[in-house]
Amino acid sequence: MTATAAPTAAPFRFFDVQVVRTLRLGPSMLRITFTGERLAELASGGRDQRFKLFLPQPHQAAPVFDDMGDGWYAAWRGQDPAERPLMRSYTIREQRHDPAEFDVDFALHGADDPASPGGGPASRWALRARPGDRLTVLAPAVEDNGGVDFRPPPGTDWILLTGDETALPAIAGILAWLSPGTVAKVWIEVGHEGDRQPLPSFADTEVDWLVRDHAAPRHGEPAVDALRAAELPEGTPYAWIAGEAGTVKAVRRHLVGERGFDRRAVKFTGYWRRGASEEELLAELTAAATGTAGK
Numbered sequence: 001m002t003a004t005a006a007p008t009a010a011p012f013r014f015f016d017v018q019v020v021r022t023l024r025l026g027p028s029m030l031r032i033t034f035t036g037e038r039l040a041e042l043a044s045g046g047r048d049q050r051f052k053l054f055l056p057q058p059h060q061a062a063p064v065f066d067d068m069g070d071g072w073y074a075a076w077r078g079q080d081p082a083e084r085p086l087m088r089s090y091t092i093r094e095q096r097h098d099p100a101e102f103d104v105d106f107a108l109h110g111a112d113d114p115a116s117p118g119g120g121p122a123s124r125w126a127l128r129a130r131p132g133d134r135l136t137v138l139a140p141a142v143e144d145n146g147g148v149d150f151r152p153p154p155g156t157d158w159i160l161l162t163g164d165e166t167a168l169p170a171i172a173g174i175l176a177w178l179s180p181g182t183v184a185k186v187w188i189e190v191g192h193e194g195d196r197q198p199l200p201s202f203a204d205t206e207v208d209w210l211v212r213d214h215a216a217p218r219h220g221e222p223a224v225d226a227l228r229a230a231e232l233p234e235g236t237p238y239a240w241i242a243g244e245a246g247t248v249k250a251v252r253r254h255l256v257g258e259r260g261f262d263r264r265a266v267k268f269t270g271y272w273r274r275g276a277s278e279e280e281l282l283a284e285l286t287a288a289a290t291g292t293a294g295k
């Protein structure tokens with residue numbers, strides 16, 4: 001789980017943003033379009049551009065930071081957890097310059113289930129978001145930044161992309177970025193038929209939508225099964241895998257162990273882990289980095 005590690009501020013910068021509009025994309029996904037005064041200074045690198053989103057606590061109108069300078073991370077960690085902004089990782093689905101806006105597609109993961117509302121703070125916030133609602137993001141100020149992972153090396157013959165609905169915004173961004181003539185094979189696992197969406201690309205793409213609701217299989221199973229059964233093109237591949245951490249590991253193991261992919265040509269990122277919130281994942285990473293895990 002490299003994705004949730006503490007981000008460095010440069011070349012990332014804090015931007016105060018507000019909701020312009022929301023658009024329901026399907027049963028599982030909601031698009032929120034943001035704007036902000038300084039958004040002309042935001043520079044998405046496209047593809048799977050990650051950024052951090054900071055939500056206000058339920059009793060606050062906007063996120064409250066003690067420090068937004070270079071020492072923000074230590075200050076944020078030192079803040080009272082009931083007062084400090086909630087931090088989550090998301091993808092810039094698309095940035096536009098006139099007017100200055102960007103879209104984020106949120107997987108609701110049960111936040112809107114009337115029988116037993118689930119989700120987490122970010123998906124619940126997204127579901128309730130209204131024009132004018134405010135939050136803060138830590139986002140890139142230069143296009144060439146460390147928050148873009150999709151970087152196929154020279155000599156790549158074809159691209160393999162796979163992920164669940166949390167990875168769909170990144171997959172869409174990658175497909176929109178690929179050049180004509182690139183061969184891309186794509187497997188996307190979603191909860192419902194209605195979650196399919198158009199994925200415009202100049203590349204030569206073949207997209208396989210794997211819908212869980214047919215036989216109600218476990219999250220991740222359709223993707224692993226489809227990859228195992230797939231006939232893959234000849235030539236040198238570059239694979240990009242994201243989504244639930246256990247599924248990501250299983251797909252990577254299959255590609256490297258059973259299909260002989262060069263491990264350096266497989267970029268894999270756990271975007272979330274079953275049963276763990278992003279705070280819990282960050283706490284694990286911090287404990288591992290400081291050698292306090294298990295103490």
Ligand SMILES: Cc1cc2nc3c(=O)[nH]c(=O)nc-3n(C[C@H](O)[C@H](O)[C@H](O)COP(=O)(O)OP(=O)(O)OC[C@H]3O[C@@H](n4cnc5c(N)ncnc54)[C@H](O)[C@@H]3O)c2cc1C
Pocket residue numbers: 003004050051088089090091092104105106107108109119120121122123124165166167169170270271272273274275276277278279
């Ligand atoms: C680099 C990166 C980019 C990401 N981009 C996106 C994006 O563009 N769109 C997007 O929707 N997500 C994206 N994610 C995933 C998102 O950060 C997580 O799903 C996050 O946990 C959601 O926060 P939350 O507050 O809703 O839930 P949390 O409070 O973090 O978790 C609450 C519970 O929900 C479970 N959970 C979390 N996500 C899911 C899910 N999708 N399905 C089922 N259960 C879940 C957790 O295991 C936990 O038990 C990205 C993650 C990373 C690391």
